[in-house]
Amino acid sequence: MSHNGRYSVKDMGRAGLVLAVVLGGTALVLRTADAIPGWLAGVPPGVRLCASLAEAEARTGLRLDPNLFAAYEPVADGIRVTAKSEPAAAVTMQWRQDRRIRLTLFRARGKEIPAALRAPLPSFHEIAVPLEKGHSASLKAEALPDGSVWQDMEWASALGATALRFNGRTVELLRVARRMIEAAP
């Protein structure tokens, strides 16, 4: 403050800086706190965990067809969805018989599955596979960081993009994919 009681531009600038620090700091702390559940569950920003398939369907408006995967069941923290503006869902499932994770279903309203839900893996083999109703899928063989080999089948339809990441025999993967296409409206 100057001697005549008026405030200088420097004073105003300092007050503005303090305000920016306070409000910016408050917003940053809140944003960080909001991200904690995601960090604890190991999900990237913008992705939410759902307690059930019904909740995931309600949040995204996507059909996840639980009846088509009767031999599998979702694992804990295995149902993830993205924000509603670009709805997509991923369901990691274990085979009921051996309780090993064998299948992840991805569905998105758009043309592509968001990278936040499906981490890209190095693929070493890719072929095109004809499916029912004139659909064609791309089938890739991919290696996970632990060295296991998985198959990734992806196709697009009027409903959006669908992908299956599968650890097992290719014939079983094809059977699941065909059942899904047949069940589609």
Next chain:
Amino acid sequence: MRTLAAETILHGIVAAVATLMFLRLRPVHVAKIRLRFWLLALACPVVLTPVCSLLAPFRRGETFRDERAIFSGSHFANVQWQGIHPGAALLVALALMGTALFLRDLIPFAWDVMRGRANRNEVVATPKALVVAVERAAAALGVSAPRLLVEVTRQPILICRGLRRPTIVASTGLVEWLAPDELEAAVAHEMNHVARRDPALGWGLMLARGLFFFNPAIQLIARAAVQEIERRADAAAVHSLGNPRPLVRGLQKIIGVSRTNPNQLGASGWQDLHLHAIERRCRVLFDERAESPGTPARWGFVALAVGLGVILFFTVA
């Protein structure tokens, strides 16, 4: 209702911390301006939160929570530790803390009110020094002299109360303990409460505390506001007398009497806290730095109010 209660706690904490940070980083030495900042912090959970809930119900929707909100408590719904939801446990702990803070002040407050009622009949002839001090202070402030009640006790009491009709309550012990200039300063302090209708503000703060008894932030903000009300009256009394020493001496005597005669005032933890608050006021009176309530304070207040409003709008429980 539970979500609204949780949101008032969340908003109260955010508003209190932001206000405290602002006042620490850009100290404001004028009590009446600091009081405005604390009342702003109090208005956030008491007024803004219910208004936002009422006028913007879309804030509760999933789209708003997932895509627009800075913070959403619902994101903690799936977090569990040993079968316990940490978010829910934290809320319960905060609610218990708020209730404890409320009761810790309510019990002595209720006791004071009841004691005041019980002593109503013990009115004696008002000491002349007290009448003169009240009339002089009233004339200086341009208000009519309020009702004066005198209690017969050696305990030095001087309080202002009364929602519709402010009354100054003094004790015979006060006149006994304080020198004439100290009494004049103490009365000038209370007369400032009368002139500003501070008892009504005090009751308003108590009402907010009672309605949001579970909210620790509201309890602490209201306490800070009460301290600023006292400092504002101190500053006004010192301004009218031109010297802080009589008021400080008077306050110090009250502390001295309380410390040497703990049975007179009750040696409870609450009383110790009260005395510490008076000691802090004495330090502030000697440390009072001149600062006019100029543009940055007003500008900072408005900007903080707008900024907090925006942040809290995008913060949902």
